[in-house]
Amino acid sequence: MKQLITDLLNQAIDSLKSSEMIPADTTVRFNVDHTKDKAHGDFASNVAMTLAKPAKSNPRAVAQMIIDHLPESTSVDKVEIAGPGFLNFFLSADSAQSIIKEVLSAGDCFGLNNDANGEKVQVEFVSANPTGPLHVGHGRGAAIGDCLCRLLKASGHEVTAEFYYNDAGQQITNLALSVQARAKGLGPEDDSWPADGYQGQYIIDVAEAYLNGEAVDAADKHVTGAKDPDNLDAIQEFAVAYLRREQDHDLKAFGVNFDNYYLESSLYETGKVEETVETLINSGYTYEDGGALWLRTTDFGDDKDRVMRKKEGGYTYFVPDVAYHLDKWQRGFKRVVNEQGADHHSTITRVRAGLQALDKGIPKGWPEYVLHQMVTVMRGGEEVKLSKRAGSYVTVSDLVEEVGRDATRYFLAARSATSQLTFDIDLAKAQSNDNPVYYIQYAHARCCAVFRKAQEQGYEWNQDAALSKLDPLTEVAENELMKRLSQYPEVVRNAAKRLEPHMIANYLRELAAEYHTYYNAHKTLVEDADVRNARLALSSAVRQVVKNGLDLLGVSAPEQM
RNA sequence: GCGCCCGUAGCUCAGCUGGAUAGAGCAGUGGCCUUCUAAGCCAUUGGUCGCAGGUUCGAAUCCUGCCGGGCGCGCCA
Numbered sequence: 001m002k003q004l005i006t007d008l009l010n011q012a013i014d015s016l017k018s019s020e021m022i023p024a025d026t027t028v029r030f031n032v033d034h035t036k037d038k039a040h041g042d043f044a045s046n047v048a049m050t051l052a053k054p055a056k057s058n059p060r061a062v063a064q065m066i067i068d069h070l071p072e073s074t075s076v077d078k079v080e081i082a083g084p085g086f087l088n089f090f091l092s093a094d095s096a097q098s099i100i101k102e103v104l105s106a107g108d109c110f111g112l113n114n115d116a117n118g119e120k121v122q123v124e125f126v127s128a129n130p131t132g133p134l135h136v137g138h139g140r141g142a143a144i145g146d147c148l149c150r151l152l153k154a155s156g157h158e159v160t161a162e163f164y165y166n167d168a169g170q171q172i173t174n175l176a177l178s179v180q181a182r183a184k185g186l187g188p189e190d191d192s193w194p195a196d197g198y199q200g201q202y203i204i205d206v207a208e209a210y211l212n213g214e215a216v217d218a219a220d221k222h223v224t225g226a227k228d229p230d231n232l233d234a235i236q237e238f239a240v241a242y243l244r245r246e247q248d249h250d251l252k253a254f255g256v257n258f259d260n261y262y263l264e265s266s267l268y269e270t271g272k273v274e275e276t277v278e279t280l281i282n283s284g285y286t287y288e289d290g291g292a293l294w295l296r297t298t299d300f301g302d303d304k305d306r307v308m309r310k311k312e313g314g315y316t317y318f319v320p321d322v323a324y325h326l327d328k329w330q331r332g333f334k335r336v337v338n339e340q341g342a343d344h345h346s347t348i349t350r351v352r353a354g355l356q357a358l359d360k361g362i363p364k365g366w367p368e369y370v371l372h373q374m375v376t377v378m379r380g381g382e383e384v385k386l387s388k389r390a391g392s393y394v395t396v397s398d399l400v401e402e403v404g405r406d407a408t409r410y411f412l413a414a415r416s417a418t419s420q421l422t423f424d425i426d427l428a429k430a431q432s433n434d435n436p437v438y439y440i441q442y443a444h445a446r447c448c449a450v451f452r453k454a455q456e457q458g459y460e461w462n463q464d465a466a467l468s469k470l471d472p473l474t475e476v477a478e479n480e481l482m483k484r485l486s487q488y489p490e491v492v493r494n495a496a497k498r499l500e501p502h503m504i505a506n507y508l509r510e511l512a513a514e515y516h517t518y519y520n521a522h523k524t525l526v527e528d529a530d531v532r533n534a535r536l537a538l539s540s541a542v543r544q545v546v547k548n549g550l551d552l553l554g555v556s557a558p559e560q561m
Numbered sequence: 562g563c564g565c566c567c568g569u570a571g572c573u574c575a576g577c578u579g580g581a582u583a584g585a586g587c588a589g590u591g592g593c594c595u596u597c598u599a600a601g602c603c604a605u606u607g608g609u610c611g612c613a614g615g616u617u618c619g620a621a622u623c624c625u626g627c628c629g630g631g632c633g634c635g636c637c638a
Contacts, residue, residue, distance in 0.1 A: 037581080046580065049618070059618075083581045084618070129638070171638060196637090292636055303563070303634080310636040317638045345565055346633055373566060374631065415574070418566055420631060422573065427587085435600080436586070442600050453597045487577095494577060506575060509585075520593090520602040561600065 001486060004075060005032050005043050005089055012069040013047070016055075021065055026054040034487055038476075041080065041088035042096070042483060048085040059085025096479060097470040099486040103541040104463060111492045111548050114156035121157045122328060123149050125339035126251070126258075127164040130243045131175045133202055134250050136375045136412075136423060137341050139396040143412035143554070144372055145339040146256045147501035150552045152337075155496040160333070163258045164324060167240055168265045169317060174198065175243075176236035182207035183229040200393075202243075210238050218245035219261060250397045255405055255554050267320045267327070276323035276358070277308065277315070285357040300353035321347065322354035329355070329362055336367035337499065345371060370499050372417040379425045394425075403428040406555045410437040413553055414505035436509055440546065441558055443512035447543030448559040450524050454536060457525060466537040473534050477518040481538060484511050488545050492552070501553065508549045515542050 030047040048063035063081040075095035125145025177194040210225035223241040226234035293309035377384040495503040547557040
């Protein structure tokens with residue numbers, strides 16, 4: 001519909017150009033937007049204002065010229081000039097009602113588009129170290145990342161969801177040492193407790209499981225606790241498997257699935273790290289200083305050069321990172337989105353610089369990043385501190401257990417990623433009208449309830465028949481709902497384009513609110529069969545769109561509450 | 562000190578990348594259940610969009626400078 005109006009306006013402009021009322025070489029940029037106020041019709045455009053200058057006239061006069069040259073359309077009832085020179089388009093009832101047909105015939109596919117035309121995209125998210133349970137920050141990443149996957153699929157991408165496991169490096173050694181210390185009965189208060197050791201309760205759990213010889217299945221690995229507190233290698237293998245199993249379990253309970261797990265250790269095993277280092281050396285962007293090997297990342301906008309190989313000989317973390325991203329590129333992902341916490345912000349410039357230095361023709365802005373800001377958890381009006389090292393923090397599984405999967409996902413995805421998030425456990429837990437997730441789900445359940453009731457009362461309803469007679473839908477609230485429904489595909493498109501899943505949550509809230517208002521103002525199951533059937537069609541369409549939207553958020557759409 | 566993010570109602574946040582009188586939920590106040598689920602609805606209170614300049618027909622939105630908060634600034638990951 002928006003496109004139709006844009007087309008009509010372009011035709012009008014073309015004829016203004018050919019009649020030389022505006023210069024033929026004028027480049028015209030204008031918007032066609034949904035109106036906020038129904039007094040302004042259904043769509044509004046600012047063309048006249050942007051054309052006022054080239055036309056050497058005032059906006060309202062230009063607006064009139066455009067109206068005079070606007071082709072007739074059965075979809076548009078009238079066009080008005082308003083305010084400083086807006087053109088307000090009022091749609092005909094028939095074209096407004098046609099959205100219900102669109103929704104019901106497309107069903108679960110309503111709102112999907114093929115803008116990306118099957119383009120491959122990889123979304124990397126969570127990527128937590130296997131050194132402890134997932135905390136709320138990971139949860140936010142999981143909720144946002146998973147929604148991004150769903151949104152990108154909805155706009156025609158072929159999506160691969162990937163989890164990068166940092167199962168190499170210092171923090172893993174540290175994990176093993178911590179478990180070992182616990183296995184030997186030591187605690188943080190002891191002198192021989194490892195520096196920077198992990199202090200959480202879960203370390204004790206891992207140590208006990210190891211000493212008890214428990215068996216752990218994680219991914220493709222089967223590990224049995226060797227019971228020997230002196231065997232550090234065995235401890236490390238066991239601890240990583242144990243914690244990975246726990247993370248997998250938490251993610252599964254959270255409804256988040258990955259297509260691929262990529263192990264940092266594999267980059268060393270396959271020689272990709274070495275290969276990357278050689279390529280960087282050969283491309284001439286490296287130098288040695290103080291016994292270390294440096295990459296001149298300042299050539300690519302970094303504020304200082306970065307060490308690649310430490311004096312002691314090991315690589316810094318960013319080398320495997322570059323190797324990993326080169327591998328992504330070589331796997332054919334022209335588009336990669338990395339979702340991560342803003343505390344890792346500094347890696348962006350570094351990784352991109354490393355990729356540029358490879359001289360492999362990788363575009364400058366590749367990969368894309370979605371960063372989420374920190375999460376503060378509130379419980380009983382007090383902040384719960386998140387600190388893996390301090391050992392006391394709220395985990396994803398705590399939340400899922402306490403407030404439920406749907407509410408947790410909704411709360412973590414419903415806010416713009418760029419804003420810090422306050423997760424109020426008490427609010428998310430509330431099974432009341434305080435809680436927006438229930439509000440939206442309730443709208444869905446209500447639509448379903450109306451249909452259940454209709455059946456109970458013996459009313460027959462046939463979709464095709466109802467769709468051929470939608471003209472009884474003339475109430476203001478009905479028009480508002482139909483207008484809202486027609487916005488859904490655009491909301492999906494925008495959310496995907498901008499990589500902002502929270503737009504879906506906002507939309508659903510508005511749609512739900514309008515349905516609840518409508519439900520309270522107008523009875524659906526009335527005597528008049530034509531009115532009743534048309535209203536049922538509207539409810540069915542609302543139900544469908546709420547369900548489709550909740551699907552994008554990974555939140556369930558219950559038929560009964 | 563430098564970089565990134567944020568600052569909008571008492572609280573939590575939207576604001577579709579420059580549009581019309583700045584919105585929603587919660588909290589507050591006052592109403593609505595013999596009628597399809599009251600997990601709902603209606604009405605009402607509440608604003609110097611952090612501050613100051615600039616850009617233009619028009620700024621919460623863009624540019625600059627301050628102020629305040631968060632996160633980074635390792636031969637840690």
